[in-house]
Amino acid sequence: MERNYTKLWWQHCLAIVGFSVIPLLIVNLSLHALFNDIYTDKVSENLLNRVEARRDTLDLFLNERVAQIYTVAHTNKISDLIDEAYLGRVFSIMHAKSDSYVDIGVIDKAGNHLAYVGPYYDVLKSANYKNEPWFYAVMSQGLYISDVFMGYRHYPHFIIAVLIREKNETWILRLTINLKNVDDIVQKAWIGTLSDAFIINSTNQLQTLPRFGGEYLSAPIFKRFGKGTDNGNIPYPDLSATAKTRVERMSIQGNDVFIAAASVRSSAWVLVSKESPDEILSPLAQGSFWMYLLTAAGLLAICTGAALFTNALINRIRETDRENAANSDMLLQANKMIALSKMAAGIAHEVNNPLASIAENAGWMKDLLVEEDLTANPNIKEFSDAVDKIEQHVDRARKVIHNLLGFARRMEPAKEKINVNNLLDETTGFLENEARYVNIQIEKDYADDVPTITSDLSQIQQVVLNLLNNAIDAIGSNGVVTVGSRYLAKSNEVEIRIADTGKGMTEAELNKIFDPFFTTKEIGKGTGLGLSISYSIIEKLGGKIKVQSTVGEGTIFTIILPKH
Secondary structure (H helix, E strand, O other): OOOOHHHHHHHHHHHHHHHHHHHHHHHHHHHHHHHHHHHHHHHHHHHHHHHHHHHHHHHHHHHHHHHHHHHHHHHOOHHHHOOHHHHHHHHHHHHHHOOOEEEEEEEEOOOEEEEEEOOOHHHHOOOEOOOOHHHHHHHHHOEEEOOOEOOOOOOOEEEEEEEEEEOOEEEEEEEEEOHHHHHHHHHOOOOOOOOEEEEEOOOOOEOOOOOOOOOOOOOOEEOOOOOOOOOOOEEOOOOOOOOOOEEEEEEEOOEEEEEEEEEOOOOOOEEEEEEOHHHHOHHHHHHHHHHHHHHHHHHHHHHHHHHHHHHHHHHHHHHHHHHHHHHHHHHHHHHHHHHHHHHHHHHHHHHHHHHHHHHHHHHHHHHHHHHOOOOOOOOHHHHHHHHHHHHHHHHHHHHHHHHHHHHHOOOOOOOEEEOHHHHHHHHHHHHHHHHHHOOEEEEEEEOOOOOOEEEOHHHHHHHHHHHHHHHHHHHOOOEEEEEEEEEEOOOOEEEEEEEEOOOOOOHHHHHHOOOOOOOOOOOOOOOOOHHHHHHHHHHHOOOEEEEEEEOOOEEEEEEEEEOO
16 A cells, blocks of 8 residues: 555654644743743832832922921021011022022911012912911921912912921911922933823822823823824823832723832822833843744744655655565565466476377378378368368467476576677577568667676576567567667676667556566467566576556666676
């Protein structure tokens, strides 16, 4: 049964690829997942440290402002501070060291300004704050850092106020802080092109301006970027209740972001920082790209190597199968020859006796026809023809029996030195006249380096003669028979070629050409034993006989004989 080489190719190739690729993929994907987790954790840790650093800077800024207002309140008397000229000099000194302040005011316990220095004098000098939320807070707490609010000036700002009790007097020193300074601190957290940072209060209102849209005292909104996106108002999750610093990777309406939040210790604010994974994880993405690229290259190399190796292996298996099939055919042919030779010997001996009897009786009948005066008999001619046909067919049967006995002989080959080219010359000489008569040319193509071989001359000559006869019969008339020889140095063998320009043979005929009693000649012109006997002879001499044929072009018989 012939192998399915295509199926075998795929099975072997997929086995190699599977056992090579699956471990490679498992290792690569596992390492990628591990590295992804480690890198993401590291990025989260860095983001956490960065937001805490910004938070600490903001705390330091507020604490410095609180320390300055306490210093002013406790190093100056109320009687001095309510003098606006004196208060103005104090404020100038404070403002010279820092541009963090917008104005300063001294307020009594009833909420009225005792003194004010700043750009909103006309609006705020006569203002009363007893109903303002910050006023109640500072009266109850002693120190208050407000959220951003609009107030009387109708402009976003926030204040730091302290309550001072001096002897029997209670008063408040209030400073308005420049929001730009706070914005500057927060904006230093804008690292990437898509990062953002802002401050919210306990009611989730913006205390600083975000990078990508939003107003003071409004809820923070997320702005999407990229082609095909709508830049509508997508609210951030409410992080105003954050007590402990945290970092989360979350999705805001399908947008993947890192969000970090840290509570400001000096106030009720929360610092929020947003980062885009596309930016902060870009090294990881680049590493993933190279990993996938190298993995793909490795897979390609494995698949290519597996295909090439499998091709070589399948070709070798196919060649081995061909050799095994050829050897099996030769063994089968040899077994057939052995079995047939035994049968032929038995048949020949059994048939010889009846043939001898028939021939004897046919001769006796012929003698009777001569001795008896039967010339007047009108059937004398038919009797004579019938006896002649009997003798003719007996003679033909004897020839078949003779061939069978020759086929069945198990004689050891003779060992003699043979000049192959001389043998071919001598053998072709037997048939040159016959070939010339039917206009068939015998061409010779002998190699000069053909060595002398040791074999059986008569048996080789019998085979060559049989092949030449077959070639002439195949052509019929008007053709060419080429007889050639050459030395196969690599295998130390001699090759004899007999080619004709006859009608050729089909594939089906080639498969049976060496079978006993198979012939392509017309009925009565061939026994079908010639090539079987030739095959047996060449096999006994340790050689091989091959045939190639193309219908309409001709046939080539090749005999290969060992030098010794």
